[in-house]
Amino acid sequence: MSSIGAGSRRTLRRRALPLVHLPLLFLLFIALFPVLLLAMNSLKADVEIKGSPLAPPTVLHPENYYNAFVAAQYNLAIGNSLIVSAVTICGVCLLAGLAAYGLTRLHLPGSDAIATYYLLAITIPAQLYLVPLFFAWVRLGLTDSLLGLILVYLAIYQPFSIFLLRAYFLGMPEDIEDAARVDGCSEFQTFWRVVIPLSAPAFLTVAVIVGTWTWNEFLFATTMLHKPELLTVALKFVVFTGMFDVDFSQQSAAGMMVILPVIVLFLALQRTFVQGMISGGLK
Secondary structure, eight states: OHHHHHHHHHHHHHHHHHHHHHHHHHHHHHHHHHHHHHHHHTTSOHHHHHHOTTSOOSSOOTHHHHHHHHHTTHHHHHHHHHHHHHHHHHHHHHHHHHHHHHHHHSOOTTHHHHHHHHHHHHHSOGGGGHHHHHHHHHHHTOTTOHHHHHHHHHHHTHHHHHHHHHHHHHTSOSHHHHHHHHTTOOHHHHIIIIIHHHTHHHHHHHHHHHHHHHHHOOHHHHHHOOSGGGOOHHHHGGGGBOSSOBOHHHHHHHHHHHHHHHHHHHHHHHHHHHHHHHHHHHO
């Protein structure tokens, strides 16, 4: 009887499995529908979008991407965004990693209070100090400069990154680090040769999040940058919004060009999460 009951329970579970996936498929459709709609509209004519925005394209117009690329001068904007994002990611990972390592491994007095301060800093919106920061940057001559914008991003993304890396370091065993110190490594050598390889998944997570935030950031960029040759892709996207008319075909193509690098970055680093964990454990 017990075997029959177990078999019937397995049969019920198999039959209920598709029903369990229905809410997940519904949520997946909700998440992907805006992206799919944007991709469809990027290949349609402007008149067709205004007539039937939810219908698939009848005739493909791949020239929308070229026209949008030229109209927004994305050759300069993408380069600016790549520079800002790459430097910000490297700077945040290095500085936040060193700070998190110091808070968890050096056992400094007041480490818990500092960690609590970083936690509270996450809850404060960065927009609150936008105005005083702008006047300070004007006096320092850092407006209309990619370096000035990078310094802003390094500051506002530090608390979250430090808190995330600190939580990861607290769960790591210290035996390998102690072995490295016995072999004669300094604290920085221990951090660079042992902690970073072991923490590759955490650093990649920080890189994905910070890269996405930096690429899409608009408020600080539009406040600090005014020269056309220094604008990022998030700022150049405003070019397609006119006062009386909007070219939705070029706007959709430009939107796809903005989000594609973020999607590629996420997919590329997602595959290295498990690889980073395995290689870090072997090292």
